[in-house]
Amino acid sequence: MKYVPLVWAAIMRKPTRAVLTLLSVMLAFTLFGLTIGMNATFAKVQEEARDDRIFAFARFGGLVPIALERQIEGMPGVAMVASSSFVPGYLHDPKNRIFVQMMDENIPKVLPEWPITPQQWQLIRDDRQGMLVSKMQADRWHLKAGDTLTIAAPAARKLDGSPSWTFHVAAITSDINYMSQGYMFGNFDYMDKARTLSDQSKTGQFRVKVSDPSKTAEIAAQIVSKFANSPTPLETITEKVAFDVSAGTGMDIASVDRDVALAGMFMVLFLTANGLAQAVRERFAEFATLKTIGFSDSGVIALVFAEAAIPCLMGAGLGIGLASIVSNVMPRFLPPGQGLPIPTMTIMVFVWAGLCAALVAFISAALPALRLKQMDIATALSGR
């Protein structure tokens, strides 16, 4: 601790340079936190994907006749089918986007792992305008059970031409891990009966549960095949593939994220290494003086390492802190239930940031430290 003032004074010798270095390190670690945090989210979502479920939806876009649900349910190997659609709208101002997923009565059976109790599901069955609001969304819109919410949804007009959809908040429910912006669930029946006649008895997508997870891909292909020549051809995707962010992109997104984070670290490394080399060069005679009055090689080298480590670790802490704030604030600006990924600041993100900061500091200090170790004191003092 007694050396802290010495190290701090050395860092603050050029305050502008110190602050700019700190800001650069902070921004690089913000990027690092967001990208590695995004990978943590991808990993979590992938982990929670079930291998016994399939998404089925209109191959060429638009709605699907609800009658197909029965036909899919009758196929061999299919255990159950649920359907859901959505009301995309906004609250008061188009910037306040809202996305209500309208669920049929089979959804709780096909997605039993969701943290919603049968009693809570029953609330939106008893009240067709009922709505389950996750805690995150309730906090965002300051909602509580019993409140009434009217959403403007120009893209989903009702039978009377009105874009207004009124919901009653039936319960505030727990958030679902991979729905990073929270959710709002309504009753599919309310939507179906209220909208224009041409859209009634149609849904957005089916969630198909199969009996044997080893046959999920096979059944997904069978569904496509069965409806290939129907007026509404279907497309399917297994939940495992749907939740795999890299699927269909032809690249490993997690690896790209890591590369972006690594590029940021290299930028920080070049910046801090150059800054430190310059700082040591400028103060070579001062280090010679320290060695003259009795500071050992290891003592002087430790001072240089501390001089590199403090801005790196401080910048990493501030950067990851900023990334955490951004991650927490992002859901406020995204509509719920669309599954848009938000970085997750797991403990491992902090650990990696700490390790990378220490490594950057170590590498930055290595060459100046070597130069100080090889210093000839008499020559350095003479200024030659």
Add this chain to the structure above:
Amino acid sequence: MSAAISLRNVVKTYKRGKESVPVLHGLSLEIPAGQFVSLMGPSGSGKTTILNLVGGLDHANSGEVIVGGEHLETLSGGQLTKWRAGHVGFIFQFYNLMPMLSAAGNVELPLLLTNLSKSERQRRVEVALEIVGLKDRASHKPGEMSGGQQQRVGIARAIVADPPLLLCDEPTGDLDRATADEILSLLQQLNRQHKKTILMVTHDPKAADHASRRLETDKGQLIERASVTA
């Protein structure tokens, strides 16, 4: 009086590219404890080399360098570093202060290497600054002080760990006459009242006059000169 510094048949040659430049040729010197010795001579005559050898900053090619009873030629770099911390105080021509530290912070530097408590370090720093007459400037940074005051801080840093030997390399070379006289008087006071052995390299005959013994280097050899004052 026992010898504080003893150089016996010391040879020192520097390499300049492929060329060897001999500086000291079998030089011998005895300085008893408590003496204030000035060392003069033309540039390149080996004054600073002698200072570096006595201060354990450089090794001789051959011969013995004994300071405070310690054979410096037998010590490793690490051992020399430890030895310097406890036995020698260095005073430089250009003060060599840390510009970002206060006077007290600069003076405290040698004490950071000890196991003294913070309060004891502060006490010793105050004493050292008081000796050099700068107790009231403890919080000032070098940039806020005159050259003479900066050199006083340098002297306080040299004596704070209470080493028996002070090595001064042109301590008044960067100061005006009046300030130089003040610094030299301070060195005399340290020699007489605090019993410090002082070896001072200087180009200035008036500065050399403050020493109790005058030596001159010439072509790698030492010549004893009569003292003017003592």
